[in-house]
Amino acid sequence: MTPLIMTCGDPAGIGPEIAVKASQALGAKAGFVWLGDPAHLPDAAQWEFVDAPLEAQHVRPGVMPVLYHKFPALARPGKPDPSNAGAVVEVIARAVKLVQAGAASGIVTCPINKAALQTGAGFGFPGHTEYLADLAGVDRVVMMLVCRELRVVPVTIHIALKDVPGRLTAALLKETLCITRASLIRDFGIAEPKLAVAGLNPHAGESGLMGQEDAEVITPVVERLRQQGMKLSGPLPADTMFHSAARAKYDAAICMYHDQALIPIKTIDFANGVNVTLGLPFIRTSPDHGTAYDIAGQNKADASSLIAAIRLAQDMAERRR
Known part of the structure; x- marks a missing residue:
């Protein structure tokens, strides 16, 4: 199987540090090539240049294969440099071209800072997810957050x-x-996915006493798709959906807004959550955290979420293969 491409993310954040830690922790099972400027890697990092992703198989375990991408400036941990913003965006676009050409089996993205990219490069997207959708030429993608005990999808982000x-x-x-169900079948190996749909309002609207959206928008969609054979429940009161007994009844929770989805998963497993973009023509995962400027360059960053993102991308690629 061809390796994954890992984008460097913001070099002033913890991305370079956790990439090296992931390479060392996974050893022969790392299976990725890091795309970026090695001048941004920690001083003690072990890395080796490759000219193409497939050359990674010849690099010793624990030594990170690096596909070079030039950046105009050195990185100062915790202090994003506007002059590097354009190269951060270029790396993402280059990774997409590599995976579209079949040179990589998927993309794992290290964290970016949207404000830094908007300031330095006029980045016109709310985040990674929307930019990747634009590069792929698709109109609609879905963000899923995954940990061992829970999968959640926010409808609005x-x-x-x-x-x-x-x-x-x-x-x-x-x-x-529909996108979530299709991905659970193809990428997660779940033959008949069960989806739990959260209500928007407290108590899923309480029969209209706390809002009309649950009855007027959510319920008709759920009932119509259920009649078409999808295994759906809801709309459900969100405050009763995430305890252990409730989680055992579904494969993914569909939530109506960002925090309704992300608070439970970050509470259950803050260190190991993974962000997956569904609906793209290629695999993309990412650690479920940001650039962490406050600890960048201090060797404090935990690579657990990035390692989980690598492993999930590998599993998805194997299923697709």
Whole structure:
């Protein structure tokens, strides 16, 4: 199987550090090539240049294969440099071209800082997910967060809470449910996925006493898709969906907004959560954390989430193969 491509992310963050830690921890099972400027790696890092991803198989375990991408400036941990912003964006685009050409089996992205990219490169996307969708030429993708005990999907993502009711449409919910189900079958090996759909309002609207969206938007979609054979439950009160007995009844929880999905998974397993983009024509995973500028360059960063992202991408690639 061809290796994964790992993008460097913001070199002023913890990305370079956790990439090296992941390479060392996984050894012969690392299976990735790091795309970036090795000048940004920790001084003690063991790495080796490769000219193409497949050359990674000739690099000793624990030594990180590096596919070089030039950056204009050195990195200062914790202090993003606007002059490097353009190269951070270029690395993501280059990784997509490599995976589209069949040179890599998937992409694992290290964290970026959207504000830094907007300031330094005029980055016009809310985040990684939306940029990858644009590069892939797809109109709709879905963000799933995964840990060993839970999978969650927010229907609306990076928008203000006050805007959620207006953005939550029947079409958006249906697309999210269908994309999630298809990915659980193809990439997670679940033949008949069971999806639990959260309500938007407290108590899933309490028969209209606490809002009409649950009855008017969510319920009709759930009932229609259930009639078509999808295994769905809901809309359910979100406050009763995430204890252990409830989690045992479904394969993924579909939530209506960002924090409704991310608070439970980060509470259950903060260190090992993985961000997966569903609906792309290629595999993309990422650690479920940011650049952590406050600890960058101090050898304090935990690579657990990145390691989990690598392993999940490998599992997905094997299933697709």
